[in-house]
Amino acid sequence: MYLCICRAIRERDVDAAVRAGARKPSDVFRACGKSPQCGGCACDLRERIAHTVREEASRPALMAAD
């Protein structure tokens, strides 16, 4: 699903950006190599970032191999 219509940024793009360290909409734009146009997606991007950060935090940590 597209969250940013102007720049064609999808949920999965936001998720990938969050896993790479993005924590705010401007980080997501940077990670996608795009810049904001109308800014109408900022709220949706923030919500998705928060959702993905929570999801990543709730994942069990991978155990290091001995």
Ligand code: FES
């Ligand atoms: S909807 Fe994202 S910049 Fe317009």
